[in-house]
Amino acid sequence: MLNKIINADCMDVLPNIADKSVDLVLTDIPYGAVTQNGSERAKYDGQLRKIDKSGADVVTFELLDFLKQVERIAAGSIYIFCGIEQVSTVFEYFNKSKDFMVRQCAWKKTNPAPSNGQHMWLSSMENCIFAKRRKTKFNQLCKSAVWDYPTGRSKIHPTEKPLELIKYLVQSSTEAGDTVLDPCVGSGTTAVAAKVLGRNYIAIEINEGYAAAAKNRIEQLSLTLF
Numbered sequence: 464m465l466n467k468i469i470n471a472d473c474m475d476v477l478p479n480i481a482d483k484s485v486d487l488v489l490t491d492i493p494y495g496a497v498t499q500n501g502s503e504r505a506k507y508d509g510q511l512r513k514i515d516k517s518g519a520d521v522v523t524f525e526l527l528d529f530l531k532q533v534e535r536i537a538a539g540s541i542y543i544f545c546g547i548e549q550v551s552t553v554f555e556y557f558n559k560s561k562d563f564m565v566r567q568c569a570w571k572k573t574n575p576a577p578s579n580g581q582h583m584w585l586s587s588m589e590n591c592i593f594a595k596r597r598k599t600k601f602n603q604l605c606k607s608a609v610w611d612y613p614t615g616r617s618k619i620h621p622t623e624k625p626l627e628l629i630k631y632l633v634q635s636s637t638e639a640g641d642t643v644l645d646p647c648v649g650s651g652t653t654a655v656a657a658k659v660l661g662r663n664y665i666a667i668e669i670n671e672g673y674a675a676a677a678k679n680r681i682e683q684l685s686l687t688l689f
C-alpha cells in the first residue's frame with residue numbers, strides 16, 4: 464500500500480497497518496461542520512455551503528475508534544486538522560497518555576474570504592491538534608504553533624489544505640525516506656507533499672472522485688519531477 468492512493472474506507476484499511484509502522488500521521492478529518500438536517504442546514508446556508516460538496520465534510524467514523532488506530536500506528540508525530548467541536552476530544556485523547564506531548568495548533572489564513580465581514584470577524588483559522596511521542600524527532604526550534612499561510616486557489620477539493628503548509632509540517636516532523644500516513648487524504652495534498660519531499664506515503668480516501676483527483680495530481684507530479 465506504500466506510495467499509492469487507496470480508494471477505501473480508512474476504518475477498513477487502518478487495522479491492517481502494523482503498530483508504530485509510520486513515522487508521521489498527518490490528516491485533515493471531516494469536520495462535520497454542516498449538519499445534514501434540513502432546518503439546521505438552512506441556518507448555515509450560504510456561509511458553509513461550499514464545504515458540503517460531495518460529502519467531503521461528513522463524519523463517517525467514530526472519532527475515538529479512529530484516534531485509537533492512529534495512535535497505534537504512529538511511531539512519531541501526529542497532526543489532526545479538525546473542527547471546533549472535535550478539538551477537545553482529539554486533544555484530550557492524546558493528552559491523557561503519558562507517551563505523548565500535545566499542543567493545540569492553528570492554521571491562520573492570511574487571506575481570509577471576506578464573507579459576512581460587515582457583521583462579524585472573518586473566518587480565518589483552522590484548528591490542528593499536534594501529538595508527538597516523547598523523544599521522537601522534531602526538526603524545528605522555538606517556532607509558533609500558529610502557522611501563517613494563504614488559502615490556495617486550487618478548486619480540486621472543497622476543503623483542500625495549502626500544499627506549502629502541509630510541506631512545512633512534513634519537513635518539521637520527518638526525514639527523507641520516512642513514511643507519512645493520511646487516512647483522509649481528499650485531493651491528495653499530503654501525498655503530494657510527501658512525494659515532493661522524498662518521503663513515502665500511505666494515502667486513503669473514501670470518495671471515488673477525490674481519490675481519482677488525488678491519483679491524477681500524483682501522476683502530474685511524476686511528469687514534472689522526472
Ligand SMILES: C[S@@+](CC[C@H](N)C(=O)[O-])C[C@H]1O[C@@H](n2cnc3c(N)ncnc32)[C@H](O)[C@@H]1O
Binds near residue numbers: 623669
Ligand atoms: C477535510 S477533507 C481532506 C482534504 C485534504 N486535506 C485535501 O487537501 O484535499 C476530508 C476527506 O476525508 C474523506 N473521508 C471521510 N471519511 C473517510 C473514511 N472513512 N475513509 C477515508 N476517507 C474519508 C472525505 O471524503 C474527504 O475527502
